[in-house]
Amino acid sequence: MDNNVQLLSLATAVPEHIIQQSDAAETAARLFADRFQDFRHLAGVFTNAGIQTRHAARPLSWFTEPHGWEDRMSAYVDTARRMFAEAATKALADADLAPDAVDCIVTVSSTGLATPSLDAQLARQMGFRPDIERVPVFGLGCAAGVSGLAVAARLARNRPGAVVLFVAIELCTLAFRLDELTRANIIATALFADGAAACVLKSGVDDGLIEIEATGEHLFPDTLGIMGWKVDDGGFGVVLAQSLPPFVEAELGGALDSILDRNGLSRNDIGRFICHPGGTRVVAALETVLGLPTGTLDVEREVLAEYGNMSSPTVLFVLQRALRQGLPERSAMLAMGPGFSASCMTLRRVA
Incomplete structure (x- = not known):
């Protein structure tokens, strides 16, 4: 085993x-x-x-x-x-x-x-x-x-x-x-x-929902001001740059290709992307970067509509629904966060 x-x-x-x-x-x-x-x-x-x-x-x-x-x-x-x-x-x-x-x-x-x-x-x-x-x-x-x-x-x-x-x-x-x-x-x-x-x-098991195959991250240089917290006496205060969707369109594709390449993969190996829906403009930017027809990330939009952006758990809400629908041979989870950074994980269907 x-x-x-x-x-x-x-x-x-x-x-x-x-x-x-x-x-x-x-x-x-x-x-x-x-x-x-x-x-x-x-x-x-x-x-x-x-x-x-x-x-x-x-x-x-x-x-x-x-x-x-x-x-x-x-x-x-x-x-x-x-x-x-x-x-x-x-x-x-x-x-x-x-x-x-x-x-x-x-x-x-x-x-x-x-x-x-x-x-x-x-x-x-x-x-x-x-x-x-x-x-x-x-x-x-x-x-x-x-x-x-x-x-x-x-x-x-x-x-x-x-x-x-x-x-x-x-x-x-x-x-x-x-x-x-x-x-x-x-x-x-x-x-x-x-x-x-x-x-x-x-x-060492063979009866799970999905197999976790490969993982990777990419930290973009000089992007600390895109997303994060500032902290003062009142609590956390959000830092959120207006330029996030254009940044995603310009920079995410190369980072994703690099992560996949380090694991011996390419986008052609991915049957479905499971993305963190940061907002409608970010979802649209993701479809552009990934070369997907508008509306492909429908589950992401459904979760966003019903729950909003919950930060880290949101992509797992999307994964839960995607699992119910059935996943192809290989999928990739994708999320972005403070740093500014991108994180990717590929998933294999359990035979």
């Missing part, structure tokens, strides 16, 4: 509060229109974002009041714990495994801080063993759904027979700011949402 890594299960979770995009637009207008001169020029983003509903850690009314670090991180830990437990429990049940079978947990999140880490806080509740290996990862942003899964896959490959649990959890809405009268903040309030996904990985 070889040590090829397979994905045994994939589960998702979202917080209970649902925000209709029309309500978000109305609330944003009430909060910003009289204080931010450019708001009227940006208001169209709420209707052009391709989003109908989003899930949030707190009800919409919570965001109409000022909050600082303590409020935001308290909300993060409270909601992240519940989503972690829900997604991980579902994933383990779908893999027909008990929590004490898990040997390692990789957790990615860039939208809140918790020390001890979430996995430690939930260890007794979940029933994890005392000797479990924990790998919490911060700062990879939207790309972490792919790059974090790649870390989990490498750990599984290097420890044949070990069960690795991967959890991606983000509470992007907690970075919405009343005091940030900026273009980036308005766009964030129109795009970002909260969610979680969990996967169970194991090597």
Whole structure:
């Protein structure tokens, strides 16, 4: 039996509060229109974002009041714990495994801080063993759904027979700011949402959903200002460059070809791309770069419409639907994030 890594299960979770995009637009207008001169020029983003509903850690009314670090991180830990437990429990049940079978947990999140880490806080509740290996990862942003899964896959490959649990959890809405009268903040309030996904990985098996084949990343030089956080007393403040879609069109293709080439592959070997839908303009840019007819990334647009941009878990929501539809012989997951960086993973259909 070889040590090829397979994905045994994939589960998702979202917080209970649902925000209709029309309500978000109305609330944003009430909060910003009289204080931010450019708001009227940006208001169209709420209707052009391709989003109908989003899930949030707190009800919409919570965001109409000022909050600082303590409020935001308290909300993060409270909601992240519940989503972690829900997604991980579902994933383990779908893999027909008990929590004490898990040997390692990789957790990615860039939208809140918790020390001890979430996995430690939930260890007794979940029933994890005392000797479990924990790998919490911060700062990879939207790309972490792919790059974090790649870390989990490498750990599984290097420890044949070990069960690795991967959890991606983000509470992007907690970075919405009343005091940030900026273009980036308005766009964030129109795009970002909260969610979680969990996967169970194991090597040396032949009955998984899909095999994780190759992984790779590309860090673009001198691009630190494209995406990320600034940090002040009020919490996280979004950094988001207006030039992202044109940058994707100009630069992503070469980076993707380089990643695939390092693994002995080319785009012609890929039957389907599974992409992180950062927004409608980014999805359109991805179709251009990948040479796909407009509308090909339909599942990406569906997830964006129903859930918004949840950062790292979003591409796993797309993968979940793509698995249900059935994947070709080889697929490729693709996400981009702070750095600015691109992360790619190829998947092989299990015979």
